[in-house]
Amino acid sequence: MIWLINLLGLALMLAIVWWFWIAKPATTQRQGDTVDILVDDGVYTPSRIETPVNQPITLRFLRKDASPCAEQVIFSDFDISAELPVDDYKAITLTPQEKGEYDFTCQMQMYRGTLIVI
Amino acid sequence: MTAATRLSISGMSCAGCVASVEQALQAVPGVEQAEVNFAEHTATVEGDVSADKLVEAVKQAGYDAAEMKGQNAEADKEAAEMAHYRRLLRKTAVAAVLGVPLVIGDMGGFLPALDTSLGQPIWLFLGLLTLGVMIYAGGHFFTGAWKAFRVHNANMDTLIALGTGAAWVYSVVVVLFPDTVPSLARHAYFEAAVVIIALVNLGGALEMRARGKTSEAIRRLIGLQPKTARVVREGKEQDVPIDEVGLGETLRIRPGERIPVDGDIIDGHSSVDESMLTGEPLPVTKQVGDEVVAGTINVSGSFLFQSKRIGADTVLAQIIEMVRRAQGSKPAIGRLVDKVAGVFVPAVLLVAVATFLIWFNLGGEVLLSHAIVATVTVLIIACPCALGLATPISIMVGVGKAAEYGILIRNGEALQQAGKLEAIVLDKTGTVTVGRPSVTHLVPAADYSEEQVLQLAASLEQGSEHPLAHAIVEAAKQREITLSDVQRFEAITGQGVSAELDGDVCYLGNVRLMQSQGIDIGELQDRAQQLAGQAETPMYLARGQQLVGIVAVADPIKDDSAAAVRRLQQLGLKVIMLTGDNTATAQAVARQVGIDEVIAEVQPQDKNRHIEQLQQRGEVVAMVGDGINDAPALAQADVGFAIGSGTDVAIESADVTLMRGSLHGVADAIAISHATLRNIKQNLFGAFVYNSLGIPIAAGILYPIMGLMLNPMIAGAAMAMSSVTVVSNANRLRWFKSGAQS
Numbered sequence: 001m002i003w004l005i006n007l008l009g010l011a012l013m014l015a016i017v018w019w020f021w022i023a024k025p026a027t028t029q030r031q032g033d034t035v036d037i038l039v040d041d042g043v044y045t046p047s048r049i050e051t052p053v054n055q056p057i058t059l060r061f062l063r064k065d066a067s068p069c070a071e072q073v074i075f076s077d078f079d080i081s082a083e084l085p086v087d088d089y090k091a092i093t094l095t096p097q098e099k100g101e102y103d104f105t106c107q108m109q110m111y112r113g114t115l116i117v118i
Numbered sequence: 119m120t121a122a123t124r125l126s127i128s129g130m131s132c133a134g135c136v137a138s139v140e141q142a143l144q145a146v147p148g149v150e151q152a153e154v155n156f157a158e159h160t161a162t163v164e165g166d167v168s169a170d171k172l173v174e175a176v177k178q179a180g181y182d183a184a185e186m187k188g189q190n191a192e193a194d195k196e197a198a199e200m201a202h203y204r205r206l207l208r209k210t211a212v213a214a215v216l217g218v219p220l221v222i223g224d225m226g227g228f229l230p231a232l233d234t235s236l237g238q239p240i241w242l243f244l245g246l247l248t249l250g251v252m253i254y255a256g257g258h259f260f261t262g263a264w265k266a267f268r269v270h271n272a273n274m275d276t277l278i279a280l281g282t283g284a285a286w287v288y289s290v291v292v293v294l295f296p297d298t299v300p301s302l303a304r305h306a307y308f309e310a311a312v313v314i315i316a317l318v319n320l321g322g323a324l325e326m327r328a329r330g331k332t333s334e335a336i337r338r339l340i341g342l343q344p345k346t347a348r349v350v351r352e353g354k355e356q357d358v359p360i361d362e363v364g365l366g367e368t369l370r371i372r373p374g375e376r377i378p379v380d381g382d383i384i385d386g387h388s389s390v391d392e393s394m395l396t397g398e399p400l401p402v403t404k405q406v407g408d409e410v411v412a413g414t415i416n417v418s419g420s421f422l423f424q425s426k427r428i429g430a431d432t433v434l435a436q437i438i439e440m441v442r443r444a445q446g447s448k449p450a451i452g453r454l455v456d457k458v459a460g461v462f463v464p465a466v467l468l469v470a471v472a473t474f475l476i477w478f479n480l481g482g483e484v485l486l487s488h489a490i491v492a493t494v495t496v497l498i499i500a501c502p503c504a505l506g507l508a509t510p511i512s513i514m515v516g517v518g519k520a521a522e523y524g525i526l527i528r529n530g531e532a533l534q535q536a537g538k539l540e541a542i543v544l545d546k547t548g549t550v551t552v553g554r555p556s557v558t559h560l561v562p563a564a565d566y567s568e569e570q571v572l573q574l575a576a577s578l579e580q581g582s583e584h585p586l587a588h589a590i591v592e593a594a595k596q597r598e599i600t601l602s603d604v605q606r607f608e609a610i611t612g613q614g615v616s617a618e619l620d621g622d623v624c625y626l627g628n629v630r631l632m633q634s635q636g637i638d639i640g641e642l643q644d645r646a647q648q649l650a651g652q653a654e655t656p657m658y659l660a661r662g663q664q665l666v667g668i669v670a671v672a673d674p675i676k677d678d679s680a681a682a683v684r685r686l687q688q689l690g691l692k693v694i695m696l697t698g699d700n701t702a703t704a705q706a707v708a709r710q711v712g713i714d715e716v717i718a719e720v721q722p723q724d725k726n727r728h729i730e731q732l733q734q735r736g737e738v739v740a741m742v743g744d745g746i747n748d749a750p751a752l753a754q755a756d757v758g759f760a761i762g763s764g765t766d767v768a769i770e771s772a773d774v775t776l777m778r779g780s781l782h783g784v785a786d787a788i789a790i791s792h793a794t795l796r797n798i799k800q801n802l803f804g805a806f807v808y809n810s811l812g813i814p815i816a817a818g819i820l821y822p823i824m825g826l827m828l829n830p831m832i833a834g835a836a837m838a839m840s841s842v843t844v845v846s847n848a849n850r851l852r853w854f855k856s857g858a859q860s
């Protein structure tokens with residue numbers, strides 16, 4: 001019994017490491033110039049968006065969550081922050097000029113998304 | 119999803135137009151319903167469609183339209199926030215109604231034992247009640263946690279959901295199958311689950327209140343924009359919504375009114391209070407041809423002006439945009455924390471599992487309850503939000519506060535650099551001095567009169583655009599002197615000008631110009647040096663090889679320059695003055711304002727090289743100058759301050775733009791940077807100390823020493839308060855006061 005619980009615990013720790021740090025969620029490819037992102041329940045949906053380098057992309061955020069967490073979206077690598085209105089779209093257009101992964105988050109980093117520039 | 123878009127429609131002359139506009143709107147893909155109000159000249163459109171497409175459709179139908187927002191958006195936002203706030207309080211109340219009696223019952227021993235035949239059904243009932251409350255008051259934590267989990271993310275919801283979920287599941291197992299659990303560990307934690315949910319909701323509500331104040335600066339700026347404007351159309355004045363004002367329209371402003379868009383005065387004159395944008399306390403006189411900008415207040419007269427920048431192009435809109443951008447940017451210190459915050463929650467999960475295993479193995483089955491309590495407490499006490507909020511919330515308040523003083527900080531990096539400055543280089547003209555020179559002395563050489571000196575000097579300079587030239591021409595105009603035509607005008611960079619008059623080559627400029635032309639200046643040299651010693655700029659005037667006289671021009675020092683320089687020195691900065699002017703004049707100015715290091719006679723294109731030299735000495739150097747002439751030096755400096763005059767600013771040019779032409783702005787900007795960075799560090803220190811002490815204590819590290827196990831409910835209270843504390847600390851920055859004595 002004791003060894004079983006220990007084994008389960010260790011397996012759980014490995015699973016945590018694998019799920020949150022090693023495995024990556026599926027990415028969303030953009031269709032056209034605009035990607036709509038739903039802001040609700042602590043997550044951006046979709047949260048990983050792939051976009052080609054040097055091409056403008058418009059992200060339209062639709063905020064459903066009225067909690068202050070969701071209020072701002074920050075692209076700190078691009079010096080962009082925007083206040084998101086509740087129940088309405090807010091479009092942010094940017095042109096990434098270097099390949100790489102750029103996070104966008106809410107102020108307190110509860111909402112996290114990644115722009116993958118390829 | 120359906121969102122209502124409101125449009126203002128113009129050009130509808132009859133009720134028949136209503137139908138065609140409605141049809142045009144309805145034809146747009148995504149529109150579910152479109153309704154036009156003829157009396158109000160508005161349309162309300164429902165459906166998932168962008169306003170741009172709707173406006174385009176109306177235009178194609180032959181009318182004009184603009185999206186109406188502003189008032190409504192702001193009100194909607196407030197209503198939504200208020201509703202959320204109330205919802206949080208309601209959830210807190212519901213959870214507390216169950217939680218408080220449970221805690222009292224548990225502590226007072228009023229509840230029956232779990233493993234009795236009477237106790238079991240009662241506890242089962244309490245467990246189901248708890249589940250109901252958890253779903254109502256804490257359901258959002260569970261949905262949030264699940265959704266985040268699916269995208270390989272973990273956040274505060276994850277921790278709360280796992281913590282309270284584990285407490286509940288364990289309790290239910292104990293109630294249903296008491297025999298599977300050692301008798302010492304037979305305890306239910308329903309009260310902990312509901313109390314934690316109550317506290318976290320309460321914390322959320324409190325944080326929301328505190329946060330409202332952090333965006334005060336932006337709200338104040340947005341509030342400067344009037345909602346309507348009085349337009350003169352076909353000779354009639356009418357009030358129209360601000361979005362309907364076009365370019366080149368004539369607008370009427372009456373005393374006490376706010377100016378709705380940017381434009382130039384075409385009739386009348388007035389004084390305008392620009393303090394809300396520039397921080398300049400005195401109203402500015404405006405007459406025909408002068409620019410007025412949106413958001414400023416007309417103090418006295420009534421005037422007409424023609425709009426030239428509207429919507430997102432106004433100075434006000436650009437300021438708002440710039441402040442917004444800056445508020446979202448992060449200094450290096452913040453980016454580092456982001457990395458930590460990104461891995462924080464999964465790391466806490468690992469700590470929680472490890473905590474369980476350690477207690478389980480150490481205490482065996484007897485201490486199973488400790489293992490459960492410690493695990494739940496670790497999950498609950500960890501607060502990723504405090505860590506994530508520490509930097510951005512301070513930046514937001516600090517940058518907003520700066521904007522209140524007419525200081526626009528480009529980004530977090532500039533803010534951080536401004537806090538590290540060691541030396542500050544001030545351009546003289548327009549920065550230390552007013553920047554509007556005037557002729558102070560005319561010294562004729564033998565055989566010439568003052569009149570002749572001025573006449574020749576002004577004739578030479580009439581084609582020049584240099585500010586000194588302007589002063590000379592202006593002086594001639596005042597004395598009603600007729601100027602002669604000159605040929606072959608030439609500006610000699612860093613020396614002066616030359617031109618031909620009736621076949622003679624004439625020169626006006628500094629010593630170097632005279633020397634290079636071999637002109638003897640011995641006669642007036644002492645007088646020139648004496649003038650230079652009084653902070654005036656003497657210029658030699660020669661016709662052919664003959665010295666004609668000296669024209670001395672002085673640029674008055676700004677009233678508050680000396681006080682501001684003293685403040686900069688008190689901030690520990692070495693203050694250096696850099697100027698193209700001659701050494702004697704520059705030193706005289708420097709002496710008057712208390713600057714001890716002067717670099718004079720610098721060609722404009724060499725200014726950035728001097729900044730570079732200072733940097734090579736290992737100093738963090740700021741440059742203060744006007745955004746246009748000093749652009750390369752501003753770019754070279756670690757922090758470039760563009761000092762503006764009024765609203766006439768080149769917003770793009772520098773790291774920090776000062777809308778008010780006072781050097782106090784530089785001192786204020788640096789003081790705000792210091793205050794903001796200190797605030798960030800306090801927040802980060804607090805968040806790190808909180809988590810790095812809280813988590814081990816929650817894990818039970820003090821138990822072997824002091825026999826202390828932290829109660830999960832106390833952990834819930836600590837967690838709820840930690841992010842409120844961070845926000846409140848950032849809010850202290852709002853009390854920053856300028857050190858300027860005005």
Ligand SMILES: [Cu+2]
Binds near residue numbers: 274500502504837
């Ligand atoms: Cu938290």
